[in-house]
Amino acid sequence: MGRTLENLEQFGIDVVLGRRRGFRAAILRGMLYGLSFIYERIVQLRLYLYRKRICRERTLGCLVISIGNLTVGGTGKTPVVEKFARALQVGGRRVAILSRGYKSVPKPTKRNWFDRLLTNDVDPPRVVSDGKSLMLDPVTAGDEPYMLAHNLKDVIVLVDKDRVKSGKFAIDKWKVDTLLLDDGLQYLHLKHRLDIVLVDRQAPFGNELLLPRGTLREPPRNLRRASYIFITKNTGQSNDALIARIRRYNRTAEIIECGHRPLYLQNIYTGERLVLDRLHGAFIGSICAIAAPE
Structure with a gap:
């Protein structure tokens, strides 16, 4: 089956x-x-x-930044979320990352639906990291929230489909003043101060068709909601044509071009880092499970 x-x-x-x-x-x-x-x-x-x-829209009395895209699949959101979290932390902000935990598997609850109906209790969000230690495994947290929690110290990482609930939980429990919504462009129930939208240079608008026929979550004209637009996965080629098209939809957002390149090799168990030259002449096997491994 x-x-x-x-x-x-x-x-x-x-x-x-x-x-x-x-x-x-x-x-x-x-x-x-x-x-x-x-x-x-x-x-x-x-x-x-x-x-x-x-x-x-709900407001929670703190800075809310959404990082998302118009398409399904990998545009490089997770590294950008990590970069923003580090920069905000250096600037003195108390940061929590709110993720919906795509394909994560929540632990089974002992209460049945009838008990929930009678008590009106709401399950708290899953705490992937309290900023000090990892609280969940990758299966329960989801791969990306787990990676963010593993890489970021003193940053709260929570998983829940209800970002208003998880945001309020982070504010009440840890007194955070900044919420980062991982993949949050389409989450409209919580008011965003800034919308960071990523556009994949290799496939800016997918196959130009909306779900379920295509890979677009929203039509390209909805780029007008963006405060900043990151063009990701640059390889040194000119982006003039893409920028001209983006400007048809959004004339004011700052456009930032960025690329992806390896910096070093890291042992995931020990944390040891090696220079890339160690790959020369090596027999290499590669395993990848991200959205766009190419």
């Missing part, structure tokens, strides 16, 4: 990315186009309701 589901998932991904041909793929693509049309209307309606204050 598990293998069948994996095959179906891979088939769907191949259809979305245009790697599948044939009658079945064409039928599925047609259905997905229709669903994408509905999805876009829902996305824009949701934004409209928040913009007109029909749906209310």
